[in-house]
Amino acid sequence: MTALDTNTWQAVRAEVQRRIRTRHWKPGDPIPNEADLAEEFGCARATVNRALRDLAEAGILERKRRSGTRVALHPNRRAVLDIPVIRKDIEGRGETYDYRLIGRETGPAPVGVGLAMGLTGGGPQLHLVAVHLANRVPYVLEDRWINLAAAPRAETADFTGQSANEWLLENIPVTRSELSIAAINATPEQARVLGVAPGAAVLEIHRTTWNCDAPVTDVRLVHAPGYRLSSTVEV
Amino acid sequence: MTALDTNTWQAVRAEVQRRIRTRHWKPGDPIPNEADLAEEFGCARATVNRALRDLAEAGILERKRRSGTRVALHPNRRAVLDIPVIRKDIEGRGETYDYRLIGRETGPAPVGVGLAMGLTGGGPQLHLVAVHLANRVPYVLEDRWINLAAAPRAETADFTGQSANEWLLENIPVTRSELSIAAINATPEQARVLGVAPGAAVLEIHRTTWNCDAPVTDVRLVHAPGYRLSSTVEV
């Protein structure tokens, strides 16, 4: 019977983590069930459940009904990235934000974009190209397609003052989004807009979003060299 | 009084999300407090709390004591990435995994690495260079420094059969880790090992890990061109 200082779920979580870190419970090992731990710690089972659920969500424990809870074999697998609104990102560092729309046209989307969005018919698409600047230096090149069938009001929206991302956030609900990140060599045109050498390595964030199965938008954000995505993981 | 089909916290969450998506509750708006929602839905306050807490963790709601709960102004900001153990990643796609240690030496870490790890003294560091192959093709180049003060047993460990990452997972606890992702142009040496053209854009994942304030390891994983990190966000 190990009484904890306070019977909070955080205290339970800390004690469980301590036992994992000290290898008292090793990766792959089963740990006692909730009822036993509750008795040991002198708290309610719901409190133990809250603590263990939190650790399971963090990938440190693996839980299954009937077979119980085990220490995960490969923890440390999950990273939570903040994908900030670009304007907030720049302003948050105390830099000046500028936005410039450099291309706008309506027409059919290229095959690759249509595939990513899962477009069936050949409905009209709005194509926007814009650049976001930090302290007047190009920071991100945005290449976006908007499905006008899902966002008809976008056709008459003015994207010269407000970025499409912010307009969409305010006007179109989103139910699902897919994100992928890759390194690419800047094309000559991308390099020209970003003011870097052709072929420079740039980070591309590609996001496709849906509203209840209706594809809304597909955007590629090409970040100038030196950009880093970062996150801290407390285990 | 709106009775839900079943009084599960998932049902409450779904109904709250529906009201947000339909703009019944708009970004920035306050929503009713937990007690009122519990009465409206005919369930316990704890159930409402569970649902709202989940939405807050997902960044869709913002909660503060006393001032209540509001619909977040800028949702969709958080992406959870899986950073898989490389061997699992490759084997999970049904490909053959191979690992080759191509460099091992003990000595002082370069200034950049020392800074990232927060090394104070000039203790001995173990430097490992290895390549991970998928179907015999280079997949990831690993450049790792291990702080022997924090992991003395690493000095005598055999890293020719087991990757350092897996050895560390099994032998050294981790309490905190920092992660950053960037696009870089492959150096001539990186390009040679990966079998790509010098200057090719490659994705670098840089991770530093600590065990209770003691820096353990600093690793740069350089992924061959074409590699994508991806995640799906259900809102």
Add this chain to the structure above:
DNA sequence: GAGTGGTCTAGACCACGAC
């Protein structure tokens, strides 16, 4: 001071899934 979310409790029932 007072209203809000945060949490704990004790008990109960249920769904899953290993055996």
Add this chain to the structure above:
DNA sequence: TCGTGGTCTAGACCACTCG
């Protein structure tokens, strides 16, 4: 089958913080 985690309830107290 039956032990495990998953969840709901009703009530209670507390911590934070706005006015």
